[in-house]
Amino acid sequence: MNDTIVQIMWWVLAAGALAGAVTVVFSRDVLRMALGLGGFLVALAGFYMYYALPFLATVQVFVYVGGVLVLILFGIMLVHRSEGDARPGLSSRHDPGSAAVAVGILALVTSMLWPLRDVMTERPASAGTKAIADLLLGDLLPHFEAAGALLLIALVAVIVIAGGDDR
Amino acid sequence: MTALVENAWLVVAVPFGLALLVGLTGRILRGAVPWVTLLAPLTVLATGVAALSAEGEHADSVRWLFAGEKALSFGWSVDGLTAIMLTVVGFVATMVVLFSIGYMHGESGLPRYFASLSLFTGSMALLLVADGLVGLFVGWELVGACSYLLIGFWFRKPSAAAAAVKAFLTTRVGDVGLLLGLALLWRETGQLGYSAVFEAAEALPVATVTTVAILLFVGAMGKSAQFPLHIWLPDAMEGPTPVSALIHAATMVAAGVFLVARMWPLYELSETAQTVILVIGVFTALASATVACAQRDIKKVLAYSTISQLGFMFAALGAGAWVAAIFHLVTHAAFKALLFLGSGSVIHGTGTQDLREMGGLAKKMPVTALTWVIGSLALAGVAPLAGFFSKDEVIHAVLTRNTIAGLALLAASLLTAFYITRATRLAFFGEYRGDGHPHEGGLVMSVPLIALAVPAATLGFAGHFIAERLHEHAESLNMAVAAGSLAVAAVGIGFGLITYRNGAESEVAVENRMGKTWETLRGAYGFDAAVSALVVRPVTAICQWLYDVIDRKVIDASVESTGRWVPLLGRLLSSLQNGDAQWYAALLGAGVVGLIALLVTGGR
Amino acid sequence: MNIVVVATALFSVGLYGVLTRRDLIAVLASVEVMLGGASVLLVGLARTIDMPATQLPGGVESVGVLIVVLAAAEAAVALAVVIAAARALSTSRVDEMTEVGG
Numbered sequence: 001m002n003d004t005i006v007q008i009m010w011w012v013l014a015a016g017a018l019a020g021a022v023t024v025v026f027s028r029d030v031l032r033m034a035l036g037l038g039g040f041l042v043a044l045a046g047f048y049m050y051y052a053l054p055f056l057a058t059v060q061v062f063v064y065v066g067g068v069l070v071l072i073l074f075g076i077m078l079v080h081r082s083e084g085d086a087r088p089g090l091s092s093r094h095d096p097g098s099a100a101v102a103v104g105i106l107a108l109v110t111s112m113l114w115p116l117r118d119v120m121t122e123r124p125a126s127a128g129t130k131a132i133a134d135l136l137l138g139d140l141l142p143h144f145e146a147a148g149a150l151l152l153i154a155l156v157a158v159i160v161i162a163g164g165d166d167r
Numbered sequence: 168m169t170a171l172v173e174n175a176w177l178v179v180a181v182p183f184g185l186a187l188l189v190g191l192t193g194r195i196l197r198g199a200v201p202w203v204t205l206l207a208p209l210t211v212l213a214t215g216v217a218a219l220s221a222e223g224e225h226a227d228s229v230r231w232l233f234a235g236e237k238a239l240s241f242g243w244s245v246d247g248l249t250a251i252m253l254t255v256v257g258f259v260a261t262m263v264v265l266f267s268i269g270y271m272h273g274e275s276g277l278p279r280y281f282a283s284l285s286l287f288t289g290s291m292a293l294l295l296v297a298d299g300l301v302g303l304f305v306g307w308e309l310v311g312a313c314s315y316l317l318i319g320f321w322f323r324k325p326s327a328a329a330a331a332v333k334a335f336l337t338t339r340v341g342d343v344g345l346l347l348g349l350a351l352l353w354r355e356t357g358q359l360g361y362s363a364v365f366e367a368a369e370a371l372p373v374a375t376v377t378t379v380a381i382l383l384f385v386g387a388m389g390k391s392a393q394f395p396l397h398i399w400l401p402d403a404m405e406g407p408t409p410v411s412a413l414i415h416a417a418t419m420v421a422a423g424v425f426l427v428a429r430m431w432p433l434y435e436l437s438e439t440a441q442t443v444i445l446v447i448g449v450f451t452a453l454a455s456a457t458v459a460c461a462q463r464d465i466k467k468v469l470a471y472s473t474i475s476q477l478g479f480m481f482a483a484l485g486a487g488a489w490v491a492a493i494f495h496l497v498t499h500a501a502f503k504a505l506l507f508l509g510s511g512s513v514i515h516g517t518g519t520q521d522l523r524e525m526g527g528l529a530k531k532m533p534v535t536a537l538t539w540v541i542g543s544l545a546l547a548g549v550a551p552l553a554g555f556f557s558k559d560e561v562i563h564a565v566l567t568r569n570t571i572a573g574l575a576l577l578a579a580s581l582l583t584a585f586y587i588t589r590a591t592r593l594a595f596f597g598e599y600r601g602d603g604h605p606h607e608g609g610l611v612m613s614v615p616l617i618a619l620a621v622p623a624a625t626l627g628f629a630g631h632f633i634a635e636r637l638h639e640h641a642e643s644l645n646m647a648v649a650a651g652s653l654a655v656a657a658v659g660i661g662f663g664l665i666t667y668r669n670g671a672e673s674e675v676a677v678e679n680r681m682g683k684t685w686e687t688l689r690g691a692y693g694f695d696a697a698v699s700a701l702v703v704r705p706v707t708a709i710c711q712w713l714y715d716v717i718d719r720k721v722i723d724a725s726v727e728s729t730g731r732w733v734p735l736l737g738r739l740l741s742s743l744q745n746g747d748a749q750w751y752a753a754l755l756g757a758g759v760v761g762l763i764a765l766l767v768t769g770g771r
Numbered sequence: 772m773n774i775v776v777v778a779t780a781l782f783s784v785g786l787y788g789v790l791t792r793r794d795l796i797a798v799l800a801s802v803e804v805m806l807g808g809a810s811v812l813l814v815g816l817a818r819t820i821d822m823p824a825t826q827l828p829g830g831v832e833s834v835g836v837l838i839v840v841l842a843a844a845e846a847a848v849a850l851a852v853v854i855a856a857a858r859a860l861s862t863s864r865v866d867e868m869t870e871v872g873g
Contacts, residue, residue: 014777017811021781021804024797025788037800040781044807047774048835051818056835063839068803068846075796075850079863091793093866098753098790104760106783112767113775113816120819131829132836140833147840154844162851749798749865753790 010050017043028090030076037072041065055129171217172225175245175296178214178253182207182289186282193278201268204281207288208264212257218250219636240360244298247636248493252295252425255497256418258622259504260288262615263413266508269612270409270515280320284413287313291418295425299360300349303426307345307390310419311338317414318406330402337399341389345426348382351375365432373437380433380440383426384447391423391477394451398695400474404466408511411466416473416507417500424480424496428489435487445485449565449572449579452478454692456582460589461681461688464520465510468590471691472546473503475579479561482576488564490639494630495561498553502545502623505616509539512612513594516605522590526670527599532607536595538616543591545623547584548656555653556627556644563648577655584659589667589674597670774815781808795853795863799846806842810835 020043023036041064048057136144171177185207193200218225225245245253264284271280290313294306312335319331353359355375356367368376387393392400403415414420427434427444434440452475459471476499483492512535513528514520529536545552548559558580566573599605607613634640667673678685687693743754785808788801817831857863 010773014773017781017807018777018784021784021788021808024800024804025784025792030796033797033800037803040804040807044811047811048814051814053814053818053832053835056814056832056839059836059839063843064803067843071846071850072796072800072803075799075853078854079796079857090797092788092791093749093793094791097757098749098787101753101756101760101790102783102787105756105763105786106779108760108763108767109779109782110776112763113779116775116816116820132832133829135829135833136836140837143833143837147837150844151840154848158847158851161848162854746868747866748868749790749792756786756790 006050009046013043013046013050016040017047026092030080030090033090034069034073034076038065038069041069055132169217169221171214172221172245175214175218175225176227176243178211178292178296179243179289181210182285182292186286186289189278189285190282193282196278200278200281201264204285205261205264207285208257208260210257211253211288211292212261214245215250215253215255215257218245219247219254221245221250239301240299241302242298243296243302244361245296247638248425248428249295251493251497251633251636253292255500256288256291256295259417259500259619260284260291260413262504262508262619263409266412266511266612266615267407267409269608269610270511271407276320280317280407283313283316283320284410287317287414287419291422294422300352300364301359303429304345304349307386307422307426308342310414310422311335311342311390314338314403314414314419317410318403320407320410321405324405327405330399330405334399334403337396338389341386341396344382344384344389345386348379348386351382352379355379361429364430368433368436371436376433377437377439380430380437381443383430383433384440384444387423387426387481388447389423390426391420391481392474393423393447393477393481394454395694395698397451397455397474398691398698401467401470401691404464404470408466408507408514411470412504412507412511416469416503420473420477421480421496421500424477424484424492427481427484428493431489434484434489441485441487443485444481445565445568445572448478448481448483448485449575450478451475452482452579453575453582456579456586458688458691460582460586461685462586463522463689465513465522465525465590465594466507466520468522468586469503469506469510472506472583472586475583476503476546479558479576479579482565482572483561486561486564486568486572488560490634490637491557491560491564493637494633495557497629497633498545498557498623498626501619501626502542502553505538505542505619505623506546508612508616508619509535509542512608512616513539513605515608515612516603517601518603519601522593523671523674524601525594525599526597526601527595528605529595531599531605534607534613534616538620539595540591541620542623543587546587547660548580548652549660550649550653551627552624553622553626555649555656556630559644559649559652560630562652563645566648577652580652581655581659581662584656585663585666588660588663592663592667592670593674600671774819775812778808778812778815781805781811784808793864793866795857795865796850798865799849799853802849803842803846806838806845810838810842813838 017040020036020038020040024033024040027033027036041060045057045060045065048054048060185204189196189200189204196203227242227244264281267280267284271277274280287310290306290309292306294303294310297303297306315331315335318334319328321327322331349359352364355371356364358364358367368379385396389396400415400420404411406415434444455471455474455478459468459475462468462471476495480492480495480499483489483495510520512532513525516532516535517525517528519525541552545554548554550556562573562576562580565576666677669676690696743750782805785801785804785806788804789798792798792801814831814835817834853863856868860868862868
């Protein structure tokens with residue numbers, strides 16, 4: 001019974017993620033798009049939980065939903081400055097070529113990974129935050145430090161790029 | 168003297184070098200141009216004379232154009248035949264260059280004229296001293312090119328330009344035959360040097376030898392204006408008269424005779440080829456002698472006379488008497504060059520070429536008249552002038568071979584005596600009918616005339632010497648034939664004198680009486696028109712069609728449409744670069760799809 | 772296997788958005804969708820395939836965290852560029868930004 005609930009949960013997550021993604025890509029309304037992105041990011045956090053990666057899920061919610069999503073909302077507000085009362089609209093240029101490329105990627109990547117279906121097993125087990133800390137501050141310390149440096153550089157870059165007028 | 172013979176390549180190198188020098192520095196040399204040019208024929212003449220007295224053969228060669236085991240040899244050799252020809256060419260060319268100083272005085276483009284003359288002299292010498300058919304062919308084509316340049320010297324005159332093209336193209340028809348003959352010989356024997364070819368030819372089947380011989384003869388026909396490739400020579404008279412004397416009477420047109428004589432060991436093997444040459448020669452000799460009778464243009468008379476006399480030489484070759492042919496070539500070169508230079512003097516003095524506008528010139532131009540008469544008598548075959556002996560040998564040889572052909576040649580000699588008497592009577596005697604002031608052209612023109620009159624009168628006695636230099640047995644004078652041909656000449660001259668006893672009035676009377684016949688003769692039996700209608704016009708039509716359809720609609724159209732497609736393609740490609748980042752991303756994605764597809768299918 | 776299909780589908784939908792969205796911000800959001808799809812695919816495969824490289828305790832999470840950091844930096848910089856571009860060109864529409872076109 002537990003298994004069935006877990007399975008249903010997985011499908012709900014998948015449906016949510018897809019629905020969010022589709023909203024981001026096709027919605028004509030800026031806020032609905034932002035909401036769709038939020039839903040998508042939360043659904044990803046749910047996936048991480050499903051795969052027993054609670055720390056990653058937490059980071060996902062913190063950074064993405066709390067950071068990136070807010071950043072994008074700021075961006076919307078800055079770029080689409082008030083154009084009257086109406087909420088700014090979004091438009092797309094749907095064309096079969098792009099659709100073909102997207103569907104092609106889907107089909108080919110799936111078919112490429114298809115042979116893996118025989119070796120797939122479910123192994124949901126968390127290693128715990130201690131193991132992550134050991135790893136990040138141990139073997140992966142260079143990567144961790146590099147990520148920190150990258151963030152710093154990005155911070156400076158954002159200030160330089162976006163704040164050009166103030167100099 | 169032997170130094171000259173041992174370095175006989177100088178007869179080619181010196182004229183070529185002088186042609187280059189004169190052509191490039193003509194503006195600086197100015198009046199000295201002809202005198203510098205004179206060095207070229209003098210070199211040839213000196214070498215020829217030296218070679219005549221030298222013993223044995225001199226030769227040198229380099230291997231050239233390697234093709235696997237085979238290689239063409241390219242070199243020179245001097246034997247009796249070459250020595251005789253070099254002397255003739257050198258002598259006539261010297262006289263012509265001298266004569267040109269007077270004749271061409273005041274013309275523009277003289278450096279070009281003298282450079283071409285020098286180039287011609289060198290090319291002719293190359294044709295003569297070459298030790299194989301390759302060198303001969305190179306010289307052969309070069310003299311053709313010089314002929315083209317000199318006929319078209321007055322290239323602004325449309326008729327001269329057309330005549331130059333006609334001469335070049337007509338001789339080219341013959342050259343194709345020559346080239347095919349060379350190719351066949353190369354395929355069959357792998358040799359193109361004279362002695363090697365003669366050695367190898369003995370082993371060849373007669374049919375092959377005949378084919379080669381006739382193909383080479385086709386080349387000779389083109390160069391020596393034999394029927395049916397004779398049509399270019401009368402038109403070639405558009406060139407300056409000294410050029411006609413040198414190229415179109417004495418030397419280049421005799422190259423065909425030289426070719427057959429040079430290749431004689433080959434012709435000796437083929438009875439058929441000899442017969443073909445005999446028939447063509449006799450027919451040409453007779454037919455063009457009739458045509459010469461009705462010409463009004465003094466140079467046209469001499470042109471058809473030249474064709475006729477070349478026919479005599481080929482008849483001799485066809486009868487197997489190649490020594491007689493060379494003998495006649497030598498004497499003919501002297502008296503025909505003399506006649507041409509004489510006509511040049513007349514043209515220079517009166518400003519016209521039309522016999523009807525001359526008359527009575529003997530009083531006003533005594534030197535020209537005297538030398539002309541000597542040349543005419545030599546041509547008519549009056550003893551003891553040069554033409555008598557050589558023509559006698561020719562007729563004797565042909566009579567021995569075939570009586571009908573011999574009689575035809577006798578008839579041709581009768582006509583020869585007749586038409587040259589007519590021309591002499593009309594031009595030099597009676598009353599002057601033109602409106603100019605006829606005068607002698609001065610020393611530079613008189614000296615060559617006199618210098619040529621001497622051999623024209625005396626060369627007949629050189630028959631033994633020539634035969635000896637050619638290592639052949641000399642024919643002794645056959646009294647019966649000599650008497651016959653002398654009688655024929657006398658009859659021809661007498662008939663001419665009687666017919667034209669009243670000069671120009673007789674001419675009008677004859678033209679009225681003969682009517683259409685005379686017109687047909689003057690039009691050379693309409694052969695030229697027939698060639699135009701049957702060959703030139705269809706070929707032109709085909710070429711026009713090729714131009715209209717193949718060139719314009721296929722080749723040009725494809726080229727032009729290539730030009731049109733390129734901007735189209737460019738627009739297509741530049742539309743890829745539209746600056747739209749998403750378009751680029753889509754292309755990138757398509758590329759990734761393609762690559763993954765390759766990976767997944769493993770390139771199948 | 773389902774996770775592969777779903778994750779790739781997310782990626783493809785995001786890709787389609789990147790290719791067709793006209794607003795730079797929306798393109799950026801679509802890029803986030805693509806990145807998310809790729810992350811889920813990575814995590815999902817790592818947690819279901821038995822390979823030595825995936826058995827390191829905390830390994831998957833550590834890599835995931837690094838990805839999140841990278842994505843955060845990317846989003847920040849990209850948004851800065853979007854704002855700068857919108858300010859400089861007075862538009863945020865991708866199809867109007869054809870300055871580099873030929």
